[in-house]
Amino acid sequence: MSSSQPVPPSAQKSTESKDQDMQERFLIKLGQDAQAVEAMLEGLLAPTPRQSELLRPDTLLAAMRHGALNGGKRIRPFLMMEVARMLGQDHSGVLRAACALECVHCYSLIHDDLPAMDDDDLRRGQPTVHIAFDDATAILAGDSLLTMAFDILADEATHPDAQVRAELVLGLAQNAGIGGMAGGQSLDILSEGRDRSEEEIKQMQAMKTGALLRYACEAGAILAGSTPEIRQKMAHFGRIIGLAFQLADDLLDVTATSEQLGKTAGKDLDTQKATLVSLYGIGETRQKLAQLIKEAEDELAPFGDKADILIAASRFIAQREH
Amino acid sequence: MSSSQPVPPSAQKSTESKDQDMQERFLIKLGQDAQAVEAMLEGLLAPTPRQSELLRPDTLLAAMRHGALNGGKRIRPFLMMEVARMLGQDHSGVLRAACALECVHCYSLIHDDLPAMDDDDLRRGQPTVHIAFDDATAILAGDSLLTMAFDILADEATHPDAQVRAELVLGLAQNAGIGGMAGGQSLDILSEGRDRSEEEIKQMQAMKTGALLRYACEAGAILAGSTPEIRQKMAHFGRIIGLAFQLADDLLDVTATSEQLGKTAGKDLDTQKATLVSLYGIGETRQKLAQLIKEAEDELAPFGDKADILIAASRFIAQREH
Numbered sequence: 001m002s003s004s005q006p007v008p009p010s011a012q013k014s015t016e017s018k019d020q021d022m023q024e025r026f027l028i029k030l031g032q033d034a035q036a037v038e039a040m041l042e043g044l045l046a047p048t049p050r051q052s053e054l055l056r057p058d059t060l061l062a063a064m065r066h067g068a069l070n071g072g073k074r075i076r077p078f079l080m081m082e083v084a085r086m087l088g089q090d091h092s093g094v095l096r097a098a099c100a101l102e103c104v105h106c107y108s109l110i111h112d113d114l115p116a117m118d119d120d121d122l123r124r125g126q127p128t129v130h131i132a133f134d135d136a137t138a139i140l141a142g143d144s145l146l147t148m149a150f151d152i153l154a155d156e157a158t159h160p161d162a163q164v165r166a167e168l169v170l171g172l173a174q175n176a177g178i179g180g181m182a183g184g185q186s187l188d189i190l191s192e193g194r195d196r197s198e199e200e201i202k203q204m205q206a207m208k209t210g211a212l213l214r215y216a217c218e219a220g221a222i223l224a225g226s227t228p229e230i231r232q233k234m235a236h237f238g239r240i241i242g243l244a245f246q247l248a249d250d251l252l253d254v255t256a257t258s259e260q261l262g263k264t265a266g267k268d269l270d271t272q273k274a275t276l277v278s279l280y281g282i283g284e285t286r287q288k289l290a291q292l293i294k295e296a297e298d299e300l301a302p303f304g305d306k307a308d309i310l311i312a313a314s315r316f317i318a319q320r321e322h
Numbered sequence: 323m324s325s326s327q328p329v330p331p332s333a334q335k336s337t338e339s340k341d342q343d344m345q346e347r348f349l350i351k352l353g354q355d356a357q358a359v360e361a362m363l364e365g366l367l368a369p370t371p372r373q374s375e376l377l378r379p380d381t382l383l384a385a386m387r388h389g390a391l392n393g394g395k396r397i398r399p400f401l402m403m404e405v406a407r408m409l410g411q412d413h414s415g416v417l418r419a420a421c422a423l424e425c426v427h428c429y430s431l432i433h434d435d436l437p438a439m440d441d442d443d444l445r446r447g448q449p450t451v452h453i454a455f456d457d458a459t460a461i462l463a464g465d466s467l468l469t470m471a472f473d474i475l476a477d478e479a480t481h482p483d484a485q486v487r488a489e490l491v492l493g494l495a496q497n498a499g500i501g502g503m504a505g506g507q508s509l510d511i512l513s514e515g516r517d518r519s520e521e522e523i524k525q526m527q528a529m530k531t532g533a534l535l536r537y538a539c540e541a542g543a544i545l546a547g548s549t550p551e552i553r554q555k556m557a558h559f560g561r562i563i564g565l566a567f568q569l570a571d572d573l574l575d576v577t578a579t580s581e582q583l584g585k586t587a588g589k590d591l592d593t594q595k596a597t598l599v600s601l602y603g604i605g606e607t608r609q610k611l612a613q614l615i616k617e618a619e620d621e622l623a624p625f626g627d628k629a630d631i632l633i634a635a636s637r638f639i640a641q642r643e644h
Contacts, residue, residue, distance in 0.1 A: 048501075055501065055505070055525070055529075056500050056501055056505060057500070057505045057508045057509050057512075059508060059512055060500055060504070060505055060508035061500060064500065107465075111461055111462075111465065114438075114458075114461065116438075116456070116457035116458045116461060117458050117461065134438075135438035136436075136438045136439050136508075136511050137508065137511075137512075139433055139436065139438060139439065139461065140433075140504050140507060140508050140511075142465070143429075143433065143464070143465070143468065143499075143504050144499050144500040144504045144505070146465065146468060146469065147468065147495050147498050147499035147500075147504065148495065148499050148500065150472045150491055150492075150494075150495040151492060151495035151496055151499060153491070154488045154489075154491035154492035154495060155492060161484075162483075162484040162485040162487070162488040163484040165484070165488045165491075166476045166484040166487045166488050166491070167476075169472055169475070169476035169487075169488070169491050170472075170473060170476035170477060172472075173469050173470065173472040173473035173476060174473055176469050177465075177466050177469035177470050177473060178378050178379070178382055178383060178386065178466040178469075178470065179370075179377065179378055182382070182462050182465050182466045182469065183377070183378060183379045183382055183466070185462060186379045186381060186382035186458075186459065186462050187379050189458050189459075189462075190379075190381055190459075203377070207377075
């Protein structure tokens with residue numbers, strides 16, 4: 001809330017102060033987790049001594065590092081780690097599993113940036129992997145990060161129980177493959193330049209960005225050895241987060257466009273690539289985001305104070321401005 | 323042996339007849355296994371009913387099918403299945419694991435054929451995936467086949483014991499990633515146009531083609547629940563097979579070139595891309611192949627008659643003419 005609003009009554013003030021406290025604790029955790037992920041990825045992507053006949057070729061490793069050690073917000077790892085923490089697990093294996101998920105996210109960015117796909121030269125102000133290296137190396141760096149994710153998950157260091165490791169692998173493969181992220185990217189690319197229905201857009205987004213976010217939350221419950229009920233609850237929370245993430249992203253696109261164009265957004269939005277915001281309009285989108293935050297809070301209510309940081313996270317994701 | 327040779331003494335005749343029998347049984351098994359792999363892959367790559375929000379987009383699935391259902395010899399699946407059979411395992415889970423490995427092999431072919439890599443338009447007389455579809459879809463089809471491999475391995479249907487599934491995943495990821503196949507492809511691409519030492523070529527080949535062949539054999543032992551000793555023995559057998567496979571491949575390249583050029587091969591072989599054959603010459607290469615067959619036979623000796631088909635397979639791989 002902005003400081004120009006009238007002073008709230010004390011009850012409201014207390015809620016506001018609690019909200020602010022939750023938000024601060026969340027931002028600190030997010031930063032800490034991002035640092036921990038960066039450090040763990042640094043170790044996982046270190047050059048290894050020349051053992052047997054297998055080694056890590058320098059150029060390919062450098063390209064993988066370029067694509068993965070980029071100082072991102074690491075929102076997916078954070079979600080996995082925070083769900084696991086809420087459910088009582090905070091060992092180094094959780095961090096490893098979170099890094100495996102981040103490897104998959106980074107591989108998808110490397111491949112999406114390729115000239116054959118979105119053809120982007122810059123990401124976070126840095127040259128993309130195929131610009132810094134070459135197309136072939138970027139393809140192989142993506143392939144290798146994807147492969148490494150399963151290497152990390154299947155390793156005993158991630159969890160002592162092989163059943164847990166197998167479930168983590170299965171879930172990641174299902175959510176990253178043709179039925180998830182890769183399938184969603186295919187739908188997105190092939191629908192360019194033609195009208196899409198609300199249903200089509202929802203389907204594409206649920207796969208392209210929703211699947212990994214849902215997996216992040218469900219995997220936190222798998223790592224914590226939760227009951228099927230709690231696991232399903234966390235998957236549902238992740239699904240809400242996925243929807244909010246995408247809506248907020250689309251809204252941001254429109255807002256940014258408005259500022260650039262110097263005109264009210266939401267009026268003439270029949271762009272080539274329809275989004276849900278162009279169908280709903282800005283007002284209804286904001287209402288839907290508020291509704292999603294409410295749903296997330298309801299889903300987390302049984303966990304009491306332990307869910308504070310995840311609730312703050314869902315608000316952050318739904319209301320973020322960059 | 324050619325029919326123009328003198329009639330062998332009876333002892334030799336009996337060995338020859340046994341060899342011929344082994345070769346025939348091997349070829350029958352190879353054909354049967356290839357059919358079984360084709361049928362299982364057909365099922366794994368079937369369109370699925372629209373469950374929840376995840377589906378399989380048509381175009382991407384068609385591209386995956388184009389790349390995977392291509393009637394190959396399926397030598398890697400055969401090796402995995404035959405090692406498992408020799409060690410007493412012949413359930414449908416072994417076939418599933420063999421198909422997972424084949425998915426990884428097919429993904430690597432799709433990506434290797436891309437314009438950014440080897441730029442091949444044809445494979446087995448058919449247009450490659452990026453020609454039949456487009457580059458973006460070929461990249462995603464490769465990504466999705468790689469991802470599906472881990473989906474298949476981590477599924478309970480592959481093996482009831484999660485520890486076995488996790489070991490299968492770990493082994494495949496390590497042998498397919500930067501320390502194996504993908505790393506070898508990177509070394510190969512980046513060394514084009516410059517001299518390579520014998521050591522460099524061996525390293526590249528051990529990773530690019532050797533790693534998956536070794537895994538094929540080791541995974542057969544993992545599926546059979548073998549002791550670490552037998553598992554290591556099978557990995558070593560797979561390593562020999564990998565070396566023989568590559569040497570035979572390089573030799574075939576030279577022989578083909580000789581016939582085309584109408585001159586003796588092995589004389590002026592200072593091509594852009596040095597192979598071991600260009601370093602050894604044809605005669606020494608054939609000697610080395612004979613030596614490798616001998617090593618494979620020694621490795622398999624403890625298994626007696628049960629190893630007949632694998633011995634025939636190693637001869638076939640070392641002496642193949644196409």
